[in-house]
Amino acid sequence: MFVRELHLRDFRSWQAADLELETGATVFTGRNGFGKTNLLEALFYLATLRSHRVSSDAPLVHAGSTSALVTATVENDGRELTAELRINADGANKASINRSPARRPRDLLGILRAVLFAPEDLSLVRGDPGDRRRFIDELVAQRGPRWVAARADYDRVLRQRSALLKTAASAMRRGGEQADSIISTLDVWDGQLAELGGQVTAARLAVLGELEPHFTGSYASIAPHSRPATLRYRASGGLEFEETTPEAIGDALATRLVELRDKEIERGMCLVGPHRDDIDIVLGSDVAKGFASHGESWSLALALRLGSVELTRAEGVEPVIMLDDVFAELDAKRRAKLVEFTAGAEQLLITAAVAEDIPGEIGGRRIGVDVIDDETGRRSEVVVQSAVATVESEPVQSERVQSDTGVSDE
Incomplete structure (x- = not known):
């Protein structure tokens, strides 16, 4: 190409x-x-x-x-x-x-x-979770339109649900029909957010699973005397799931949204979902962020990009x-x-x-x-x-x- x-x-x-x-x-x-x-x-x-x-x-x-x-x-x-x-x-x-x-x-x-290497890549190791989410979402997006439709719909539902949560606390204190309406509307948004969140997370996990061996191999070739490097997906808000199908993740997310509802209303924000997840870049048994040296961080960032090239090549x-x-x-x-x-x-x-x-x-x-x-x-x-x-x-x-x-x- x-x-x-x-x-x-x-x-x-x-x-x-x-x-x-x-x-x-x-x-x-x-x-x-x-x-x-x-x-x-x-x-x-x-x-x-x-x-x-x-x-x-x-x-x-x-x-x-x-x-x-x-x-x-x-x-x-x-x-x-x-x-x-x-x-x-x-x-x-x-x-x-x-x-x-x-x-x-x-x-x-x-x-x-395309795979782009840039000085900003150091933030993949040392930066905020949003930098790593952006990285994995870029890999997902390049697989074609259907892979990003769920993310676009998820972001839309998240915006609407977040706006509702910002006004929910005062409405709940007043009680009555307005409080009932808030709960009913949250039930609807929770269902949609869980279904779409399951799809987004499953797509990320699939790409991450395919990327990891390429990343690990690339890092070993760059830093042969260093400890092995691996990748690990870390879901937010205490979310746990045993299976990685969209349905299983969506069901687990729906359950967690119910458990966190009072806390979310109190804080006026959505506390769980793929918009808050992170990807741990692990060196040996330690998360690289805040631990890896400058040289190790550059090697890890470079390995992520080299691994991305190999992942794309593996797709033909x-x-x-x-x-x-x-x-x-x-x-x-x-x-x-x-x-x-x-x-x-x-x-x-x-x-x-x-x-x-x-x-x-x-x-x-x-x-x-x-x-x-x-x-x-x-x-x-x-x-x-x-x-x-x-x-x-x-x-x-x-x-x-x-x-x-x-x-x-x-």
């Missing part, structure tokens, strides 16, 4: 960008703040319907615009599909496939499979691998392991602030990202180098090919 064309309009720093990409390695170089990361972010958003940098869509839209447009043509085993997504600063996004409107943006999922898909300025964060040993692992990638997209950070073994095309600043504002420009750069090659001359991009958000 590889991206043959990428077109951006009003996406973050890019007022307009039109790139023809190739198989093999492509390296985007430029100073921090010039917008190179935004190119990878656009592709990752198309693959997962999420940014790896922000939690809302508004920052993705270029200042002064109401929407951004991301279009990519993806080739996979001789089949070509063009996925297009209009990201609106306000309101629902719109998608199309081969220029025909899609029913929902999530219909794009599965067209592009060669994902697009994207490395967002990660070589600057890694020591020589981890750099070498990453170079070795990505050597066989069908398409490898890399960003680097300093070209010298890219190991000499990585050849491929070089694309420079620059900016200009004039009376119309700050705009980026793309500079394409015309020769393959390898460890043995001579420096090549650059050719400016485009200068119609906007203010950088990188």
